[in-house]
Amino acid sequence: MTHHAARSAVATAKARPSIVVTVSLALLGLLCATAFASLFIGYTPLDLGQVTGGLFGAGDPRVTAIVHEVRAPRIVLAALIGAASGLAGAALQALFRNPLVDPGIVGVTSSASLGAVIALYFGLSALWPLALPVAAMAGAGLATLVLYGLAARNATTLTVVLAGVAISGLTIALTSLAMNLSPNPFALAELVDWLLGSVKDRSFADVTLVLPFMLAGGLILLTSGRGLDALTLGEDSARSLGISLRRLRMQIIVGTALAVGSGVAVSGGIGFVGLVCPHLVRPLVRHQPRHVLLPSALAGAVLLVSADIVVRLIATGQELMLGVITALVGAPFFFWLILKTGRGAPL
Numbered sequence: 001m002t003h004h005a006a007r008s009a010v011a012t013a014k015a016r017p018s019i020v021v022t023v024s025l026a027l028l029g030l031l032c033a034t035a036f037a038s039l040f041i042g043y044t045p046l047d048l049g050q051v052t053g054g055l056f057g058a059g060d061p062r063v064t065a066i067v068h069e070v071r072a073p074r075i076v077l078a079a080l081i082g083a084a085s086g087l088a089g090a091a092l093q094a095l096f097r098n099p100l101v102d103p104g105i106v107g108v109t110s111s112a113s114l115g116a117v118i119a120l121y122f123g124l125s126a127l128w129p130l131a132l133p134v135a136a137m138a139g140a141g142l143a144t145l146v147l148y149g150l151a152a153r154n155a156t157t158l159t160v161v162l163a164g165v166a167i168s169g170l171t172i173a174l175t176s177l178a179m180n181l182s183p184n185p186f187a188l189a190e191l192v193d194w195l196l197g198s199v200k201d202r203s204f205a206d207v208t209l210v211l212p213f214m215l216a217g218g219l220i221l222l223t224s225g226r227g228l229d230a231l232t233l234g235e236d237s238a239r240s241l242g243i244s245l246r247r248l249r250m251q252i253i254v255g256t257a258l259a260v261g262s263g264v265a266v267s268g269g270i271g272f273v274g275l276v277c278p279h280l281v282r283p284l285v286r287h288q289p290r291h292v293l294l295p296s297a298l299a300g301a302v303l304l305v306s307a308d309i310v311v312r313l314i315a316t317g318q319e320l321m322l323g324v325i326t327a328l329v330g331a332p333f334f335f336w337l338i339l340k341t342g343r344g345a346p347l
Contacts, residue, residue, distance in 0.1 A: 020291045023284050027298035034305045035075050041312050074199040076207050078308045079301040081267050084214050084259035086300020089274020091221045094228040094289035095252045096151050103260045104271025106164025108143045110171040112264035115139025117191055121178045137261030143167050144253045197270035197323025210262040217258025224251050225290030270323045272330020273300045
């Protein structure tokens with residue numbers, strides 16, 4: 001592709017910005033509606049008057065405590081973690097030019113979970129409050145670097161996905177080993193949380209802990225749109241447009257590690273959100289990577305807040321883990337994508 005043709009192709013990525021704005025506003029409205037509905041749902045059902053009074057600190061102090069200290073933090077965390085996963089999934093798929101890539105499927109989430117488990121197992125989190133998110137982000141970054149090393153050597157789609165599965169299997173095995181060697185049942189229960197994923201019993205202290213890392217990672221990923229658009233034309237064309245591929249790759253790796261790793265530090269492993277959301281929004285925004293990023297983040301937030309509602313609606317003796325629900329939705333979707341890719345259908 002000539003330099004002029006490359007510039008013309010990238011220019012088309014700027015077309016129809018109103019569609020991106022419309023889709024984003026629609027998803028934002030859906031997120032607000034879903035988050036508001038989530039305030040009513042729980043072991044103690046609340047009506048509109050109670051929720052309104054609880055939000056403004058009026059009425060029954062017990063209701064105010066439920067709204068402010070129990071439900072609001074888990075809604076905010078679910079939205080943040082879902083947005084980070086959706087955004088990271090869209091960026092990784094564009095970077096690897098691989099529709100099957102997802103932070104959970106390729107081992108990024110499980111590697112972050114292993115980092116968090118190491119910090120918990122050796123008591124590092126008790127010595128330094130930031131040890132948990134730092135260890136989780138280090139695990140996520142290491143897994144992403146390994147995958148990128150394979151992709152940079154022109155590995156096939158199958159090779160990258162299988163390598164990710166291998167990384168995921170290894171990190172889950174090491175996490176299981178830590179659980180097996182856990183010194184007491186309470187420590188074991190804590191480790192199980194990081195393996196299955198949940199936002200229950202979290203507080204705004206957890207939000208405050210990870211929010212700076214998530215915002216930094218999200219901003220880094222969102223600003224990669226121009227480079228990802230150019231990369232769709234091929235590496236040579238991207239270079240001719242002034243894109244530094246080394247910088248772009250490191251940008252995605254660091255952004256993913258910050259966004260996904262910090263989320264895992266407070267919720268554990270919640271997979272498949274980053275796989276599903278880009279595929280849902282991509283046809284709506286004409287498949288341009290830059291246009292997919294923000295809608296994928298908003299769709300991820302909607303999906304995870306909705307999943308958190310589902311775990312509270314299912315009547316069981318013990319609340320289901322959030323990661324179980326996303327896996328029940330995401331695993332069949334992943335299988336469908338594999339079949340679709342195998343038939344050569346466009347994604």
